[in-house]
Amino acid sequence: MKLRLPDSSTTVLFVGFQAEGTRGRALQDGKKEIKMFGEMVPVRAKIKTIDGFSAHADQQEILRWLGNFTRAPQKTFVVHGEFPASSALAELIGKKLRWNTEIPKNGQRVILA
Template sequence: RRLNDIQGGAIFISASGMATGGRILHHLRLRLPHAKNTVLFVGYQAHGTRGRRLVEGEAEVKMLGDYIPVKAHIAQISGLSAHADADELVAWLSRRERDPERIVLTHGEYPAQQALAERLEKTFGWKSEIPEIGDVLKIT
């Protein structure tokens, strides 16, 4: 809570996320309205999240029940991720002991999921499922 009282310059380092919850909301609420501040996202921001809306230049965001004007400079550094890319996933799958019974791609944006599904079919002959939000999958 003492971080909220800082008046001068400061650097806040927060857990990777998409500004959807947690302490970062309190920091953003206090810092976004001021043009002297910069918010730097170093991770992927998924479509539909507050982080993505900020990166895409939304003028105000709803946060903790209020609409907060975005006057701070918003920046993003790409390429920092703990997630495997398509090449790493294919390499990992190449070392399998047996073929999977089912492949369901649930992470990433649709064009990337589609590209990976096509690559898995071309490389291994596997069909992949890409469920939509709200789909219920039965796992047996």
């Protein structure tokens, strides 16, 4: 990637969601240079995205999977997705399964005992 991004004859094709704060999102957002391995890399490649592909389960699939647990965990940490989506999922888990949920802050440490 580091060698290809500066090349204007290169096309980078994304077929999945790129989360905020990632290099992939920076490329999708049109950044003209990104930091890779400690150095700034110019972006001259064409950046394209095909929407509609996802390797992620939707809320109902996640609820169905969690519903198969024989007992509820003490707490369920929702750590995937951007805040609006993770917040909605945490609320849904709490409402439908009556589980205790939390969305940890970025970098927050949690002691599991």
